[in-house]
Every structure is written in C-alpha cells, then in structure tokens.
Amino acid sequence: MALPELHLEKTADRNLRIVLTGEWTLANSLPSAQALEAVFSAGPEITRADFEASGLTGWDSGLLTFLISVMELCARRNVAVIRDGLPSGVNRLLALATAVPERQGARRGGAHVSFLERIGSAAIDLWRSLLEMVAFIGEAFTSLVRLLTGKARFRPSDLILTLQECSVDALPIVSLISLLVGLILAFIGAIQLKLFGAQIYVADLVGIGMVRAMGAIMTGIIMAGRTGAAFAARIGTMQVNEEIDALKTTGVSPTDFLVLPRILALSIMMPLLTIYADLMGIFGGFIVGVFGLDLSVAEYYQETIKAVGLTNVWIGLFSGFVYGILVAIAGCMRGMQCGRSASAVGDATTSAVVTSIVSIVVATAVITVLCNIMGI
Amino acid sequence: MAKEPHIIVQDLTMAYGSYVLQRDLTFTVNHGDVFIIMGGSGCGKSTLMRHLIGLKAPAKGAVFYGDVNFWGAEPVERDRMMRHFGVMYQSGALWSSLTLAENVALSLELYTTLKPAQIREIASLKLSLVGLAGFEDYYPSEISGGMKKRVGIARAMALDPEILFFDEPSAGLDPVSARLLDDLILELKESLGTTVVVVTHELASIFAIGNNSVFIDAAEKTMIATGHPKRLLEECAHPTVRNFLTRGEARAEVKAGERPTPCFLA
Numbered sequence: 001m002a003l004p005e006l007h008l009e010k011t012a013d014r015n016l017r018i019v020l021t022g023e024w025t026l027a028n029s030l031p032s033a034q035a036l037e038a039v040f041s042a043g044p045e046i047t048r049a050d051f052e053a054s055g056l057t058g059w060d061s062g063l064l065t066f067l068i069s070v071m072e073l074c075a076r077r078n079v080a081v082i083r084d085g086l087p088s089g090v091n092r093l094l095a096l097a098t099a100v101p102e103r104q105g106a107r108r109g110g111a112h113v114s115f116l117e118r119i120g121s122a123a124i125d126l127w128r129s130l131l132e133m134v135a136f137i138g139e140a141f142t143s144l145v146r147l148l149t150g151k152a153r154f155r156p157s158d159l160i161l162t163l164q165e166c167s168v169d170a171l172p173i174v175s176l177i178s179l180l181v182g183l184i185l186a187f188i189g190a191i192q193l194k195l196f197g198a199q200i201y202v203a204d205l206v207g208i209g210m211v212r213a214m215g216a217i218m219t220g221i222i223m224a225g226r227t228g229a230a231f232a233a234r235i236g237t238m239q240v241n242e243e244i245d246a247l248k249t250t251g252v253s254p255t256d257f258l259v260l261p262r263i264l265a266l267s268i269m270m271p272l273l274t275i276y277a278d279l280m281g282i283f284g285g286f287i288v289g290v291f292g293l294d295l296s297v298a299e300y301y302q303e304t305i306k307a308v309g310l311t312n313v314w315i316g317l318f319s320g321f322v323y324g325i326l327v328a329i330a331g332c333m334r335g336m337q338c339g340r341s342a343s344a345v346g347d348a349t350t351s352a353v354v355t356s357i358v359s360i361v362v363a364t365a366v367i368t369v370l371c372n373i374m375g376i
Numbered sequence: 377m378a379k380e381p382h383i384i385v386q387d388l389t390m391a392y393g394s395y396v397l398q399r400d401l402t403f404t405v406n407h408g409d410v411f412i413i414m415g416g417s418g419c420g421k422s423t424l425m426r427h428l429i430g431l432k433a434p435a436k437g438a439v440f441y442g443d444v445n446f447w448g449a450e451p452v453e454r455d456r457m458m459r460h461f462g463v464m465y466q467s468g469a470l471w472s473s474l475t476l477a478e479n480v481a482l483s484l485e486l487y488t489t490l491k492p493a494q495i496r497e498i499a500s501l502k503l504s505l506v507g508l509a510g511f512e513d514y515y516p517s518e519i520s521g522g523m524k525k526r527v528g529i530a531r532a533m534a535l536d537p538e539i540l541f542f543d544e545p546s547a548g549l550d551p552v553s554a555r556l557l558d559d560l561i562l563e564l565k566e567s568l569g570t571t572v573v574v575v576t577h578e579l580a581s582i583f584a585i586g587n588n589s590v591f592i593d594a595a596e597k598t599m600i601a602t603g604h605p606k607r608l609l610e611e612c613a614h615p616t617v618r619n620f621l622t623r624g625e626a627r628a629e630v631k632a633g634e635r636p637t638p639c640f641l642a
C-alpha cells in the first residue's frame with residue numbers, strides 16, 4: 001500500500017499544482033496543509049491552485065479534512081481553488097459539508113476569563129443559589145399550605161412507597177449503625193468510669209448520649225446518604241428526561257407532586273426511626289454493661305430509666321423531625337435544580353448529601369444552643 | 377459492482393423472554409447497499425437492529441458478517457467486528473456530559489492514534505456534513521431534537537465505518553434537511569462504498585435511497601416482503617405492504633382468515 005504523499009509544483013501563470021498520491025486514509029499519517037503556507041510565503045505570488053489526483057489510490061475523511069484546511073488557507077491568501085482534478089466523490093462530499101452554511105453567531109469562542117471575572121461570577125452564582133434555596137423552601141411551604149387546604153395533588157401510592165423507602169427499608173442499616181454507636185460510647189465511657197469504680201454510669205452516658213443527640217444525628221446522616229441521595233437522583237433524572245416539564249404542562253405542580261410527599265414521608269418517619277435508633281443504641285450499651293462490666297440486667301435498666309428523662313426524649317424526637325425535613329428538602333431541591341446531563345445528576349446527588357449533612361450539623365448546633373439558653 | 381453479501385440474516389427469531397416478536401427472518405444485505413428496514417410502529421425494527429449490532433442475542437437463527445457467524449464468535453472477536461459499525465440510535469443517545477465535538481471525537485480518541493488537533497478537524501468535518509458547522513462546543517441539552525438526530529449521525533460516521541446503522545434518521549427533520557441527509561447517505565455509499573442499513577418510515581426517503589429492503593409485520597410476526605422498494609411498490613400484492621408504500625391510498629384489505637402471499641423479490 002502506497003503511503004500518502006503530497007507534492008507541490010509551481011506551474012505556469014502563478015498556478016500551484018497540488019499533487020496527491022497514495023492512500024490518503026486516517027490509518028496512515030497524513031501530510032499537513034501547512035506545507036502550502038511555506039510555498040505561498042516563499043516564492044512569487046500565487047493566485048490559483050489546482051489538484052492532480054491520478055495517483056490517489058484510496059481516501060476517507062482524512063483527505064477531506066486536509067482539503068478543508070487547504071481551502072481555508074487559500075481563502076485567507078486570496079488564492080482561487082480549482083477542484084476539478086479531485087475525484088468526483090470527494091467534490092460531492094465537500095459540497096455537502098458546505099451545503100449548510102455555518103449559522104451566524106452559533107460558534108462559541110473559547111474566550112479567556114480573567115481571575116477577577118471568575119471570582120465575580122462565583123459570587124453571583126453563590127448569591128443566586130442562596131436565592132434559589134429560599135425560593136424553594138418558600139415553594140415547599142406554600143405547597144404544604146395547599147395540602148392543608150386540600151388543594152395539593154399527588155398520588156397517595158407515591159407517598160406510601162416513599163414512606164416505605166424511608167422506614168422499613170432503612171431499618172437494617174439503622175440497626176447496625178446505632179447498635180455499634182451504642183457499643184462504642186459504652187466502651188469509651190467504661191474505660192474512664194472504671195477508674196472510679198463507677199461502671200454503672202455507663203448506662204447514663206449511653207442513654208443520654210443516644211436519646212438526646214446521637215440517635216437522631218446518626219439516623220439523619222444515614223438518611224442523607226441513603227434517601228436524600230436517592231431523592232436527588234430520581235428527581236434529577238426526571239429533570240433530564242423532561243418529565244418535570246411534562247408534569248408542569250399537565251397542570252400539576254412538581255413541588256406538590258414530587259417534593260411534598262417526600263418531605264411528608266421523611267418528617268413522619270424520621271422521629272420514629274430516631275426512637276428505634278435510640279433503643280438499638282441503648283441495647284448496644286446494655287451488651288457492654290452486662291457482659292463486659294458485670295452489671296445486672298435490672299441494674300442497667302433502672303439506671304437508664306432514671307437517667308433518660310422525658311425531656312431528652314422530646315429533644316431527640318424534635319431533632320429527628322427537623323433533620324428529616326432538612327434531608328428531604330436538600331435532596332428534592334438539588335434534584336429540581338439538576339442540569340440536563342448525566343454528570344449533572346451525579347453532581348446533584350453529591351451536593352444533596354453534602355447539603356444535608358452540613359445542615360444537620362448546623363441544626364444540631366442551633367438546637368443545642370437553644371436548649372442551653374432555655375436551661376433544658 | 378459485483379454483489380457481495382455483507383450481512384446475512386438466517387432464520388432469525390427475536391424474543392423478549394418468552395414473548396416472540398418476529399420469527400423466520402431471512403435476508404441478505406450486500407456490500408454498498410442502502411438497505412431499508414420498514415414496518416409499522418412497534419413491529420420490532422429497532423429490535424432487529426439491536427440484533428445486527430450486537431446488543432441483543434437472537435433467540436434462534438444466526439447473523440453472518442461475510443462468513444463469520446456474529447453471535448457464534450468469541451466476545452473479543454465480536455467487539456472487534458463491532459468497531460467497524462457506526463450506529464445512530466432512535467433516541468439520539470448522545471453522551472449528555474460531552475460537547476457535540478467530543479461526542480463525535482470519542483471513538484477517534486479511543487481507536488486511532490491521531491493528534492488532538494486532527495481529531496478536532498475530523499469532528500468538525502462530520503458535524504458540517506450533517507449541517508451543524510459551528511455547533512462544536514454545544515452540549516446536547518442545548519440543541520433541538522432534530523439537531524440531536526443529526527449529531528447522532530455524525531457520531532456514527534466518526535470512524536468512516538464499513539457499515540452504518542441508522543434508526544429513523546430523518547424523523548423530526550425538516551424536508552430540506554431530510555433531503556440533504558438522503559444525499560449524504562447516497563454519497564457515503566457511492567464514494568466510500570459504505571453499506572447503510574436504515575430503519576425508516578419516510579416514504580420519500582425509502583424510494584430515493586433504498587436499493588433493497590425488508591418489510592416486517594407485527595400481525596404476522598414475520599417478514600412479508602423483501603427487495604427493491606420501487607419494485608415492491610409495482611409488483612407486491614400484499615395488502616399490508618401496498619398500504620404502507622402508498623400511505624394507505626391503496627385501501628387494500630386483509631380478508632379475515634386469509635393469509636396473503638408474501639413477496640420476496642430476488
């Protein structure tokens with residue numbers, strides 16, 4: 001197989017003959033159109049170029065791109081290109097490639113963005129995303145009002161499915177994590193308390209720790225990773241497929257239809273899951289207390305009951321409720337804000353989890369400070 | 377040009393689970409053919425294409441490329457053969473997180489040793505062949521439905537494949553663009569000798585570009601006609617085919633209990 005070769009010959013009347021021989025396919029490395037540049041700038045002025053392609057044995061897109069470069073180069077130099085010498089198939093394909101002229105203003109320049117400009121646009125983006133967040137929360141709230149006045153429309157079966165997804169389906173992972181957290185708290189506490197012979201207070205430590213804070217926080221984080229991410233991915237994919245637009249044109253508010261059931265489901269189920277997590281955590285502490293510290297079952301039970309007041313339970317439940325709303329809002333919001341590509345869905349999911357966890361931590365801090373101020 | 381078989385489909389039965397979609401499909405696509413797969417909506421045209429391009433294994437029967445049994449070959453061998461296909465999907469199936477130029481360029485990056493600048497030039501060329509010059513840096517979500525179709529076509533052509541499979545390329549295009557697309561298909565066949573398999577409903581385009589075809593029918597669950605579309609229009613008496621090729625003008629009816637003879641033109 002002959003390798004592709006390019007010869008440039010100056011013929012009469014300021015004419016440049018471009019001689020193409022060999023196999024002009026992408027599989028071979030093709031000569032570059034830059035060679036013409038050298039001829040144009042070197043010799044006397046050239047006003048036309050033609051082709052001689054009788055030695056051409058084969059060609060594909062590689063030849064076409066070469067010819068397009070040649071034509072662009074000649075256009076810049078005001079050199080007329082006579083394409084008669086080319087195979088007719090090549091000419092017809094070139095004609096097709098130029099049949100639809102480039103649309104005016106369509107091309108995007110890779111404009112250079114200065115550092116300051118980038119900071120500026122980042123700041124504007126941040127401000128816009130804050131506004132969007134507020135708008136979303138507002139919309140979710142009006143949707144809730146519509147629900148209370150009986151005007152919100154969503155499918156009850158959707159709510160039931162979501163309820164199941166964020167309750168029963170989450171039990172195994174919540175059990176495991178809470179039990180382990182209870183065990184860990186008990187072990188760490190036991191080492192210190194043993195020094196004073198005060199092992200019995202492990203029950204207090206685990207009980208109060210789990211019920212007042214850890215139960216709710218751990219459940220919140222699990223739900224952020226599990227359910228919040230799923231909400232974002234699901235709604236984000238619907239956004240990509242224009243399903244959300246279809247809902248809007250059907251006259252259904254996407255917030256009513258998609259967001260409301262999810263917020264409801266999580267805010268109902270999170271307190272229940274929190275109670276369950278509390279119990280599992282206490283059970284973890286109990287295992288350490290009874291088998292590791294030789295406390296009796298009755299002793300441990302009594303001590304836990306005594307330590308964990310109803311106030312702590314309420315605080316824990318309230319926290320769980322708040323986290324549930326936060327996780328649901330973060331998940332749905334990121335899903336609704338999702339762009340129209342596969343990677344945008346990935347970004348939405350990541351950002352849903354990050355937003356959920358950050359807001360859980362902030363909410364915990366706020367609740368703790370408030371409880372402190374109120375003295376409970 | 378001597379007619380050399382390129383794709384041979386033999387006794388192909390297509391099924392989803394136990395649901396048989398089509399049975400006993402037998403036809404040959406020659407080198408340099410523009411082969412039309414036609415039939416009513418939902419009769420299994422896209423599914424047939426999935427069998428030809430290696431996405432779905434036949435329930436029965438075989439697909440030969442040259443003399444290699446496609447589904448009997450080792451997976452590695454099949455992958456190697458698939459590299460010579462260019463496929464455009466009915467729904468576009470563009471990679472949404474890549475720009476149009478990157479969509480076209482991906483296979484060039486993977487399977488050639490070309491320099492990035494050259495790849496970019498080829499991607500631009502392919503986009504301009506489908507009338508999308510200047511849209512290189514757009515994302516699929518920023519262009520119209522018909523434009524997505526055309527990018528799908530440009531992407532299929534990226535490697536100058538031996539066989540192109542187009543699933544309803546002209547659906548959603550304006551008549552002028554559809555005509556340009558027909559010209560492009562004919563030109564690829566003429567100049568590069570590409571074999572083109574087209575699933576389409578566009579009658580104008582079927583008659584303009586097709587030189588061979590198969591008609592599959594949902595009711596009979598098998599093929600009821602093959603041959604040059606223009607000859608089918610003249611010679612085929614099967615009511616379903618007649619109605620299809622005349623946009624229902626023929627008003628031919630299938631009588632109850634009767635099974636009209638299929639027309640397999642050589």
Ligand SMILES: Nc1ncnc2c1ncn2[C@@H]1O[C@H](COP(=O)(O)OP(=O)(O)OP(=O)(O)O)[C@@H](O)[C@H]1O
Nearest residue numbers: 392395397415416417418419420421422423424466
């Ligand atoms: N993944 C699947 N599982 C089960 N059945 C399927 C699947 N995909 C398609 N089908 C069925 O196979 C049949 C044919 O589908 P196919 O997509 O091949 O139709 P088509 O001929 O391409 O139609 P159209 O012209 O509308 O694109 C349809 O009846 C569809 O219900």
Ligand SMILES: [Mg+2]
Nearest residue numbers: 421422466543
């Ligand atoms: Mg289809």
